[in-house]
Structure formats: C-alpha cells, structure tokens
Amino acid sequence: MxxxxxxxxxxxxxxxxxxxxxxxQGCGPGPGYGTRSRPRKLTPMRYKQFFPNFSENTLGASGRAEGKISRNSERFNQLVCNYNPDIIFKDEENTSADRVMTKRCKDCLNRLAIAVMNQWPGVHLRVTEAWDEDGHHPPGSLHYEGRAVDITTDDRETKKYGILAQLAVEAGFDWVHYESRYHIHCSVKADKSEAVERGGCFPGWARVTVAGGKQKTLSSLAPGDRVLALSGTGQVIYSQVLLFLHRDQEKQSLFLSLETAGGHRLVLTTHHLMFLDPDCGHREHQAQFASRAKVGDCVLISTAGGQTEKSRIVSISLTESMGVFAPLTEAGTLFVDGVLVSSYALLEDHNLAHWAFxxxxxxxxxxxxxxxxxxxxxxxxxxxxxxxxxxxxxxxxxxxxxxxxxxxxxxxxxxxxxxxxxxxxxxxxxxxxxxxxxxxxxxxxxx
Structure with missing residues (x-):
C-alpha cells in the first residue's frame, strides 16, 4: 500500500x-471551553499526608529501591551534582553529598526552586538531605541512590511547609510526604525505570459508545468509527476516530483505576489527560494528568439523554492490564466507559495539544x-x-x-x-x- x-x-x-x-492557552471542555485558564489554587498538604496515595516503593509512586550507590561503584557515575545558586544545601557532612542526585531528581528540584521563589519572593529552597553515603537511613531508602531529598524553605517557617509539599508535587516529584514538622520528603523514579516511559493510553477492554448507541471495545475500534465525545462548545456529539496515537495489543502496562459514585470505572495510564473538578461545584472541568486525580474530585459522565453530569471519584487504585490504546478523535475528546477524557497525554494542556494536532x-x-x-x-x-x-x-x-x-x-x-x-x-x-x-x-x- x-x-x-x-x-x-x-x-x-x-x-x-x-x-x-x-x-x-485554554481550559477544558464545559462552560467557557476555549477561554484562558485561571491559575489553580494550591491546597496545602496536611501533616503526615503523602501523594500519590501509594507506598513510596510501589510502581504508582517512586518504585522499588535498586541498591545502595557508593562513590566507588559504577552507578555513581550516573549521578550528577546540583550547583543551582537558588538552592541552599545544608551539607553538614562537608562532602557536598547533599548536591549529589539523579538527573531526574535534579530536574524536579530545580523546578521546585523556581516555584518557591515565585510563591514567596526572597525565599529560597533548602535541601537538608539528599544522597546518603554514611548509612543514616533505613535499608532500602532511596536516599542511598540519590533519588530522594528532604527539603525546607531557607527561612524555616514551618507554616509554609504544607504549600511547599504541594509545590513539590507540582514540580514533578513522583512521591511527596509531609514526613516531619521540620521537613518535606520527596523522591523520584529511577532515571531508567520503565515507569517513566512516555505515552498515555487505555486498556483494550475499555469501552466507548459508537454511533447508534452500541458499545465497542477499544481493541475492536477502527479509524472511521464515530464515538461519543464532547465538542468544544460543551455539546455531546459523535466524533470520528481519525487514527490511533498509540496501539499495542501485547504491551503490559500499569494503569490507574478510578471508580465514581455513579458506578463508572475509568482505567487509564497516569499521564493521560482527563477532566477534573476538585470542588465538584460550578467550575469548568480542567484537563489534568490522571495522576493528579484525588478521591472527592468530580468527573463528567454521559447520561442516557445525551447530556453530562458530574460524578464524584470514590476510590483510586492501581491495576495491570494487557494492551494499550489511544484513539484520536476529531473533537479531541471521548467518553471511555462513560467518563469524559482527552485524546491526549504527556502535555498538561488539552487545548494546546488539540491545536498542535x-x-x-x-x-x-x-x-x-x-x-x-x-x-x-x-x-x-x-x-x-x-x-x-x-x-x-x-x-x-x-x-x-x-x-x-x-x-x-x-x-x-x-x-x-x-x-x-x-x-x-x-x-x-x-x-x-x-x-x-x-x-x-x-x-x-x-x-
């Protein structure tokens, strides 16, 4: 051909x-779709809270430990030093160990440093602990691999630490824990971990509604089919499937499983875009990574009358499944298992992604x-x-x-x-x- x-x-x-x-720039579907998005209000993390709501060493967070790294080990050459002048390093050992970390950790830390200065002008990010070469942490700690940092602000005002933890989440750390009254613990996945592969999909058994009202699995969906979607003006329509951005029948992947109060269950990868309303109020739903979804957030679901209504998320868990599918529709949206999602992943801006395609x-x-x-x-x-x-x-x-x-x-x-x-x-x-x-x-x- x-x-x-x-x-x-x-x-x-x-x-x-x-x-x-x-x-x-823009915001997600719903009332006001296409207008400029408003800044999101930061919600301080509570003491002892961690995000995401999984154990640090699970695939849904930073992943399992891969073994201690010493200065004379071959893996030490994979670590980098962070000399960012906008970050204060405690370095109580006087060995510059607190500057040693993985590249992924360094990138997240540098983004966080900028966010801290924007949030509190004149205040800097402070690192109290990073790579540990002296055995001060429990076995299996990610500090031994340069994948974890303990942070504060340089003014040491503990009332700021709840916001600091949320800023760390926004900066891309894979696991953030308001661990102590005196510091925030953050960690990241391994640089070469399969968990940080790019893409965003749904399992093959997930269902969509095609023209005529019938249900069809994503594995049997084909370009040219018309599926239930939401237009830019907030109307429920049938939108043509143009192609698949990702389609692999045999790929085994980790998915988030979100269940709503109405009985809907949406399963998708953590870095796919979905539309969330944290307040479940009259605000427009914002396109966000699925990893940001929390119990209590609301999603849009389709109803029998061709309308939409809000449904609150009641549980979030992890599941593994075979096959990954990401259909691209003309509208850029679709309802998967009755829940509105975007066709796009990786880029946390639905309008920009839709425009780019x-x-x-x-x-x-x-x-x-x-x-x-x-x-x-x-x-x-x-x-x-x-x-x-x-x-x-x-x-x-x-x-x-x-x-x-x-x-x-x-x-x-x-x-x-x-x-x-x-x-x-x-x-x-x-x-x-x-x-x-x-x-x-x-x-x-x-x-």
Missing amino acids: KQSWWASLAPLGLLAACTWLGVV GPLRLLHSLDQLFWRKTAKEEQSACTKTEKQFGTLTASDKASINKHDNGSEPLAVKDQEQCFLEISDVHWYARLLYKFACIFLDSNVFQH
Whole structure:
C-alpha cells in the first residue's frame, strides 16, 4: 500500500506549526471551553499526608529501591551534582553529598526552586538531605541512590511547609510526604525505570459508545468509527476516530483505576489527560494528568439523554492490564466507559495539544476528500488479502514461503503494511513530541 500523499508533506507543516506552539492557552471542555485558564489554587498538604496515595516503593509512586550507590561503584557515575545558586544545601557532612542526585531528581528540584521563589519572593529552597553515603537511613531508602531529598524553605517557617509539599508535587516529584514538622520528603523514579516511559493510553477492554448507541471495545475500534465525545462548545456529539496515537495489543502496562459514585470505572495510564473538578461545584472541568486525580474530585459522565453530569471519584487504585490504546478523535475528546477524557497525554494542556494536532486533522480531511475512493480500494484490498491468507493451510503457507527464491510472500507483506500505521506510537505523535521538547517549557510535561 502506497503511503498517503500528505505523509511526506506533513513534517513540513508540522515544523511551521510548532514554531507557534506556546501562543495558545485554554481550559477544558464545559462552560467557557476555549477561554484562558485561571491559575489553580494550591491546597496545602496536611501533616503526615503523602501523594500519590501509594507506598513510596510501589510502581504508582517512586518504585522499588535498586541498591545502595557508593562513590566507588559504577552507578555513581550516573549521578550528577546540583550547583543551582537558588538552592541552599545544608551539607553538614562537608562532602557536598547533599548536591549529589539523579538527573531526574535534579530536574524536579530545580523546578521546585523556581516555584518557591515565585510563591514567596526572597525565599529560597533548602535541601537538608539528599544522597546518603554514611548509612543514616533505613535499608532500602532511596536516599542511598540519590533519588530522594528532604527539603525546607531557607527561612524555616514551618507554616509554609504544607504549600511547599504541594509545590513539590507540582514540580514533578513522583512521591511527596509531609514526613516531619521540620521537613518535606520527596523522591523520584529511577532515571531508567520503565515507569517513566512516555505515552498515555487505555486498556483494550475499555469501552466507548459508537454511533447508534452500541458499545465497542477499544481493541475492536477502527479509524472511521464515530464515538461519543464532547465538542468544544460543551455539546455531546459523535466524533470520528481519525487514527490511533498509540496501539499495542501485547504491551503490559500499569494503569490507574478510578471508580465514581455513579458506578463508572475509568482505567487509564497516569499521564493521560482527563477532566477534573476538585470542588465538584460550578467550575469548568480542567484537563489534568490522571495522576493528579484525588478521591472527592468530580468527573463528567454521559447520561442516557445525551447530556453530562458530574460524578464524584470514590476510590483510586492501581491495576495491570494487557494492551494499550489511544484513539484520536476529531473533537479531541471521548467518553471511555462513560467518563469524559482527552485524546491526549504527556502535555498538561488539552487545548494546546488539540491545536498542535490541527495539521494532522486537516491533512486527514484533505486525504478523505480527494482520495476517499483510493482509500476504500486499499482498505478493501487489505481485507481481501487478510481473508485470503487466513484461509491458507499450513502446506499452502509453506509453499508460498518458498516462492520467489525464498522471499517473503506478497500476502504477508501486504498484510503487515495494512496494519503498520495502527501499531505502536503514531509517527506524528513522536515527531510532535520532539518539536515540543524544543519549543515548550518542560514544566508542562509529565515527569
């Protein structure tokens, strides 16, 4: 199957579009969709509270310990030193050990330092403990790997520590604990951990509502299907599935499972965008990473009358499942198992992500307009080839494999080509992420 005519031109269009990334801001679907988002009010973390609400060494938080790192170990070379002048390092050992940490920890700490100065002008972030080489912590502590820090503000005003903990969550630390009256404990995943792989999806068994009111699993969903979604004006509509940003039938992944008071259960990866209302009031729902969801937050669910209503989250847990699927709709939203979610992940700005995928939607529309007949013929050819190949006996397949001097049979090549575009991560999403890393502030990404 020949590549669509626009596939070779898309990178040029994307390059032009990405130069304007950052000029678009907005809020999520609901009343006021498309207006400029308001700053989120910080809620101080309570004493002894930790976030997320999992044990530090679980996959949902910072992950298991990988072993103590000493100065003479090979892994020590993977650690970095933090010489940020806006951070005060206690360094009571006079060995600069408090400056030693993983790169991921350093990046989070540097973001937090900026947030502290913005929150309290003239106040700086203070690190009282980072990498531990002297055995002052319990076995298995992430301090031994440079993945944990204990922090305060340099003025040591304990009344600020609840906000400081919340700022640490916002800065991207994978686990934050208001551990002591005198410091906040923060930690991160290992730099090479599988848990920090990029992407955002749903399991294959998750269901959507297609035109006509029938339910369909994401694993059986196909481009061209129309699924229940929410328009930019807040109307419940059926929106066409353009393609899959990520589709992998065999990938085993960790998901968040959120259950609502109305009996809905949404399962998705932590870095996928969903629409949350922390107050369950009359505010518009904001697009946030699923990892930010808390018990008591409200989500939007679809009702039988084609309307939406709020439903409160009553429990959050972790689950593992096979298969990852991320459909892109024309509207940029869809209802998965009755709960409104975004088509996008990784970038915590639904409007910006939807705008950035505009060139892909436009090119898809042009392709449908001018090459609809060709596309139908190719789809028919793919289906025909698949059916023909599926009816072959083992001996038939063996004889085909020997055909053409041992080359791969044409039927297999055609079949693989037909499914090439809907497997793994879509090329446009990969390219867009590379450009976004250049043009956008790293604070808007999932860390």
